[in-house]
Amino acid sequence: MQWDQAINEIEGFLLWEAEKDRTRTRAQAFCAGLPWLTDPQRREVEWRYCQEQRDTSRAYLERIAVRxxxxxxxxxxxYRALRRRLITGFLSGTVAVAALVTVAAAGLAVR
Structure with a gap:
């Protein structure tokens, strides 16, 4: 179980880092369409864009995790209910077959 949890954490980390990279790329593309921004303004817009997108992504991922x-x-x-039904059906069938075999054996013994 520990390995599964560790792998899930590593996968989550890598997926989040990829999301941050995509966000940065989108922020840069967004700012590329605003050529009048100065370099400090561009950095500020990119930072705010990234922050907003990360907050949105985090909220979305939290909703997905809850769901x-x-x-x-x-x-x-x-699954538990289906398993119970299957076991009940199997046991009922086994009892029925055992009862039929017993009746058949008793019928053969009487003759």
Whole structure:
């Protein structure tokens, strides 16, 4: 379990770094369309753009995480119910077959 958690954390870190890089690239492209900005203004706009986009991305990812946890709980419940039904059906079938074999054996013994 520790390896899975470590891998998930590394993957999350790498995905977040990639998101930050995409944000920087989009901010630079946005500012490229504003040629009248001075260098300090361009840096400020890029910084604000990146900050806003990261906040939006973080909120979006948090909503996804909450929804994923809810779905996982829901699906685990459905899986447990299906597993119970399958086991119940299997056991019922086994009891029925055992009863039929017993009746058949008793019928053959009587003859």
């Amino acid at each position: 994923s946890a809810a779905l996982r709980t829901e699906y685990e419940g459905v």
